Amino acid sequence: MKSDASTSAAPLKGLGGPLRSSEPARALPAASPGAHLLEEAADLLVVHLDFQAALETCERAWQSLAEEPASGTVVEVKCSLCVVGIQALAEMDRWREVLSWVLQYYQVPEKLPPKVLELCILLYSKMKEPGAVLAVVDAWLQDPDNQGLPEYGSLAELHLLRVLLPLGRLSEAEGLVEGSAALSKEQREEVLQAIHTAKQQRTQERLSSQEQQKLSQEGSFSWKLMSLLRLLRQLWGSVSSHLLSQPFRKSLLAALILCLLVLRFDPATPSSLPLLYQLAQLFRRIQKATLSRLYPLALRD
Secondary structure: OOOOHHHHOHHHOOOOOOOOOOOOOOOOOOOOHHHHHHHHHHHHHHOOOOHHHHHHHHHHHHHHHOOOOOOHHHHHHHHHHHHHHHHHHHHOOOHHHHHHHHHHHHOOHHHOOHHHHHHHHHHHHHOOOHHHHHHHHHHHHHOOOOOOOOOHHHHHHHHHHHHHOOOOOHHHHHHHHHHOOOOOHHHHHHHHHHHHHHHHHHHHHHHHHHHHHHHHHHHHHHHHHHHHHHHHHHHHHHHHHHHOOHHHHHHHHHHHHHHHHHHHOOOOOOOHHHHHHHHHHHHHHHHHHHHHHHOHHHHHO
């Protein structure tokens, strides 16, 4: 059990909203055991900060109210019990259990009281998990019996701003705005402006992502091109060094002479003698140049 009142209210602190659902319920006259247990649960929550005891008291009160006939007072007591129970679960950092805990009493989302539904939206939105209440709120808003309630417009606006827009469901948000007559002109303008801003932000994010991807692809292409050029330069250097090597040049010259002698002309003809003489002179010059590189001092002497 927490002992610091300032820290115990952290899960729901600052939720805000048109309905102050996060505040402990107003104690009703003790006209029934359920109402008496409601006062006890609220006292345990606010005064004693015994959140587990407050939750258990709410559950006992629900069991006692299940046998009583439905009336306006009973409906209000049940709603207030849910508010106290939600607050107790949040204070114990068990906020993920809120929705299932509430639905075990009301069975279907369409039957949730507006105050309880609003508190669930605010809680899960504050905890950055609005998707947890998406299906529940959609079902509640689509129910014809709920569309005539005075709280319908404020809940629809809350659903748009706290659930649909954070989840990026812009088309659904636009459809809800166009199909809901419960929204006032001011609410409609506010929601449409928020949708427009969300669209612009999404477009900017998409363009930024495309630019980053393009830069990444260009960088990858440049790296591949540099690698290829480096490889070609190494290959050319290897081939050049091999072509300029002395044994390769000798072999190439011998093959050239052999090709000319065998394929190009007949050595026995008189016309081939000048060519043979020129080839011999060329071979001597190459041989002399080779020897001068290998033995420069000996030839000089």
